[in-house]
Amino acid sequence: MSAGADLPQRRMTLAASIVGAGASPHAWNWPGTKWNRFADWEHYKRCAEIARSGILDAVFVSDHPALQRDARHGPGHLFDPIVLFSAIAGAIPDIGFVLTASTSYNSPYNLARRLASLDSISGGRVIFNAVASFNPDITANFTAEEILGREDRYRKADEFLQVVKELWLSWDTPEGPEPTGPLWNETTARTIDHHGEFFDVRGPLNVPVGPQGHPVISQAGASEQGIDFAGKHAEIVYAAVLGKQAALDYAAALDGAARSHGRPADSIRLLPGINVYLGDTREEALRRHEAFHGAGSEDDLIARFLDRQREVNPAFPRSVDVDRPLEPHWFEPAEDQIGPVGFSKAVQDLVRTEEPTTRQIVRLVGGNGGHRVVIGTPKDVADSLIDWWAAGAVSGYNAHFPLLHDDLERFVQQVVPILQAEGVFPAEYDSSTIRGRFGLPDPRTTVPTQENR
């Protein structure tokens, strides 16, 4: 059962990824597009405008503070997310921001201050997506030391989150009538005097408590350490979840992790990633799906899928009957995998629970990083989104589009109106803050326990 099944159903939430030219590796020079728009901020601003016109809760950017090596793809992670989103916040109202930043290569004071600044300036539109960076290409831009192991990275991330959460509530909002005495004192602005394994931070933060207490905290790691970290700190979790049952199980695991850290039930919103391929007909959508993978047919798509599996797993069989169910043990994550285990686990779960053939699985997984694929007419896509949401498995979705801004615009014009007509998604913004939109409590109203403060 869903962890939140006995709780009132909230409306669906939706975010749109606006990374680079789109999720397809062929997006950057897609016919009719400006090939170097990934380097033009007007492109991202336009995506945010479109997302706002669809009343989407937020735009999302993942991040990678290094030039990505595969130069065949258009690069996605150019502008620092805080700069890009702050510029958009100055230009466009309402739309929220899922801002990805590393807990490994930032100082907590600086990052807490930047996020609090944007949350204040935007009126409470910020979600901090904390990542414990694992990529050696990133590490090389910051240190000559070896990359930390997963345990150490998450211990550091945990301490980082403790510090930023304390900093964010360290100086009370200067509201109300003009004070007769000093503007603040030790009661209204409090040092945190943190001295930990990784960080020493005195505080208080020099940005006062913001419009939603502090930015909403999100996370995306699916390793054991990642789920425990989410249980302790996350309010929103992005995940690669490929089946409805897997989503229900994932939500339950997150809920269990949150309870184990003393948090109440229903503390975490699950937003799986989806790759949306729209067509006026299902056939058109299938052909676009193939084209955005650089494939000319379904057979071609299948061949590419099999090649990729054999690349990442030498034990993957050389010969496969594409119309017979795949076998779960072919998708075992490597024991020494240093990268994210979420995507590998999600595929294995799907193979185990839904027993797809190769022909089927190529229509269920892929695109950007292995998120769930949703292909079809606007009605097909809307029905599919409502299905998981109505089951209580998910709060909503983080949608990736093969081609930006085009496919985002199509989604907003064709799918969102159906969701609105079905009454599951709002026709106008129902709250100025992310907390209001996601039904998340203000951290000033929750009593911190020793464990989760």
Added chain:
Amino acid sequence: MSAGADLPQRRMTLAASIVGAGASPHAWNWPGTKWNRFADWEHYKRCAEIARSGILDAVFVSDHPALQRDARHGPGHLFDPIVLFSAIAGAIPDIGFVLTASTSYNSPYNLARRLASLDSISGGRVIFNAVASFNPDITANFTAEEILGREDRYRKADEFLQVVKELWLSWDTPEGPEPTGPLWNETTARTIDHHGEFFDVRGPLNVPVGPQGHPVISQAGASEQGIDFAGKHAEIVYAAVLGKQAALDYAAALDGAARSHGRPADSIRLLPGINVYLGDTREEALRRHEAFHGAGSEDDLIARFLDRQREVNPAFPRSVDVDRPLEPHWFEPAEDQIGPVGFSKAVQDLVRTEEPTTRQIVRLVGGNGGHRVVIGTPKDVADSLIDWWAAGAVSGYNAHFPLLHDDLERFVQQVVPILQAEGVFPAEYDSSTIRGRFGLPDPRTTVPTQENR
């Protein structure tokens, strides 16, 4: 003689400081103002709009990543400058940004990326004001270690600048027709492979070369190390300079430092800080000057000045004839001074060269941090600004205003039109980039020497 005396005179440049509620400690709750506007981004946005309406080159924020202890003053340094300026850049065209950031408590890759992102998004409107932080309150928010000594801070700042300058030119702009091959290769995107005393950074930067090559680099330290650092890296220098001869001497010292690092003559623009007090009459301006210092009269202003000198220097005489010249040795900077020596040296220079009385000096120095004071009618102020500029002593000014946004607006409405009518300041923006406005070369066109690359 001015170092640039044999070079063509450029037009005057002007930046406006928009820190907090204004430079006066009494600005925050000045009658008729919103007392907590220092925490409201609309206040800063409005200041930037006003600056733009006056064709000012840039708005300036100093920075202090710690809550300032003197709670009687309105705080000035809340929002992270990169967030504040990015939001303004998204909302307001043309106006440039002098962004102060610490070379002690940032990583060069992240800061280079943020500045390059804003420079690209804003179309070339960024000046990076590099500071080698010296304040123990700041240090305590980042480390439990002792603050570095000045020599070490500047050695670190020097390495920091070397790294960011290399990063900024490491990935060529993706312009022109669509490439037939990969989007970049080792020739168009180059690792920097920096391994130094303080930093290890591989690169390339994941933001391509921007509209003005890279952001303009500015600096404000006036110690021996600061001037050497400016000679090596700075294109603009902000300074506390209180007399015209001191400005000429300072410009010559900067030029000498630049030449000693193999740079051509006239490489550095000097912008002294000024505190502007405007009145419809000189009498009104004098009364406003007193009021913004919390003084009810000139005698009161004098008493406050003497108290302050006695606070910072126990050897300052107990009794002073306020109508006799001050003595230079009363203003000797402390040998173990850890803070900025520029302000102390500037006052001593003024006392030595212009021999002011106490009654005179209180009208020449003060306000925000000890910058030059300019008091009078709009015509008085404009004449004074033109005087130093016409002598070739300065490129222009970084203006501080006692009350924001009011005094900035008054300056833009009353002083700027005189400067425009005199032909020393443009009536519309004459370049989209800071380099264009300040007559600074594109770093892609200057051949790097081993020393200053």
